[in-house]
Amino acid sequence: DQQVKQNSPSLSVQEGRISILNCDYTNSMFDYFLWYKKYPAEGPTFLISISSIKDKNEDGRFTVFLNKSAKHLSLHIVPSQPGDSAVYFCAATDSGGGADGLTFGKGTHLIIQP
Amino acid sequence: NAGVTQTPKFRILKIGQSMTLQCTQDMNHNYMYWYRQDPGMGLKLIYYSVGAGITDKGEVPNGYNVSRSTTEDFPLRLELAAPSQTSVYFCASSYSRTEAFFGQGTRLTVV
Numbered sequence: 001d002q003q004v005k006q007n008s009p010s011l012s013v014q015e016g017r018i019s020i021l022n023c024d025y026t027n028s029m030f031d032y033f034l035w036y037k038k039y040p041a042e043g044p045t046f047l048i049s050i051s052s053i054k055d056k057n058e059d060g061r062f063t064v065f066l067n068k069s070a071k072h073l074s075l076h077i078v079p080s081q082p083g084d085s086a087v088y089f090c091a092a093t094d095s096g097g098g099a100d101g102l103t104f105g106k107g108t109h110l111i112i113q114p
Numbered sequence: 115n116a117g118v119t120q121t122p123k124f125r126i127l128k129i130g131q132s133m134t135l136q137c138t139q140d141m142n143h144n145y146m147y148w149y150r151q152d153p154g155m156g157l158k159l160i161y162y163s164v165g166a167g168i169t170d171k172g173e174v175p176n177g178y179n180v181s182r183s184t185t186e187d188f189p190l191r192l193e194l195a196a197p198s199q200t201s202v203y204f205c206a207s208s209y210s211r212t213e214a215f216f217g218q219g220t221r222l223t224v225v
Contacts, residue, residue, distance in 0.1 A: 004156070032212050043118070043204055043216035044157070089156060095212055100172060101147045102214060104156035 003027045004092050006105035014113050019077040021108050023090030026071065030092040034102065035064060035075045038087045047088070048075070051095075077110075085112045116140050120205050120217035127195040127224045135190040135220050137205030143215075145208045146188040147172075148180065150201040151219075157204060163188055195224045 005024045013019045023033075031052040036044035050057040050064045050073065057064050063076045077084055087109050091102040121136045139146065144165045149157035159172030163182040177199055179191040188207075192199060202221050206214040 006156075009154070034213060036216075041219070043206075043218045046213050046215070049213060093212060095210075100170070101149070101159045101162050101206075102157075104149075104158075106154065106156045 001026075002105075003030075004090055004103050004105040006088075006090055006108050008108050009106070010109040010111065012111045012113055013080050015082060016079045019075075019080045019084065019110055019112070021075040021077075021088050021090075021110065023073050023075075023105055024071055025073075025092050027092070027094070027103070028071070029094040030103070032093050032095040033064070033066060033073050034091045034093075035062075036089040036091060036104075038089060038107070044089055080110075080112050082112050082114065085110060118205055118207055118215055118217035120203075120220050122220060123218065124221045125223070127192075127222065129195060129197065129224060131195050132191070132193050133195070133222075135192070135203055135205070135222075137188045137190065137217060138186050139188075139205075139207040139215070140186065141207060141209070141215065142185060143207035143209050144185065145210070145214075146182065147206045147208075147214060148178070148188070148190045149204045149206065150174065151204065152201050160190065160203075192222075197224050200224045 034049040035047040038044040087107045090105040118139045147162045148160040161180040163169045205217045208214040
């Protein structure tokens with residue numbers, strides 16, 4: 001049973017346009033959400049996070065939106081750049097629960113077209 | 115600042131062999147984790163530790179063992195390697211129960 005779902009295995013976006021990556025979750029205990037970026041042959045690197053007490057968090061070109069009622073979050077990248085081409089993982093945790101790590105989605109491969 | 119260091123980067127094992135994947139972090143983090151990533155899948159938690167001397171099972175612990183004798187080190191032991199353990203293994207550490215920092219990964223093939 002997947003608790004974190006990224007339903008788009010891949011997404012192609014033109015350079016300079018907006019990239020929108022989506023993530024859904026089923027566990028209502030999740031209260032902290034993260035996005036990780038992963039290049040081939042490297043470990044995931046933290047990108048941006050959001051607590052359930054907020055509905056938006058911004059960091060430069062990256063914005064994460066959280067809709068708790070829909071159990072949905074999205075990552076917006078504006079403008080998209082060639083270096084953004086990578087696999088993006090959505091992750092979630094119950095920050096007040098056990099220290100049993102992050103639950104990850106399967107990832108979305110973002111391809112930025114020149 | 116090295117962060118999280120994993121060795122080796124690549125390894126080929128024969129069925130039934132054993133090996134230890136090493137993981138060291140220099141950030142003085144209490145929380146450490148081992149994940150595996152299979153092709154087209156997300157990362158799945160194998161084992162985790164909340165501090166030296168304390169370890170617990172994650173989602174997919176079968177066929178693995180861990181120890182945590184120091185804050186810095188969290189080795190993962192594979193006994194009797196099986197083809198199903200062919201995967202990329204990531205070690206991670208965190209200060210709190212949220213953002214985790216990952217190592218570069220160990221690509222393991224069992225033949």
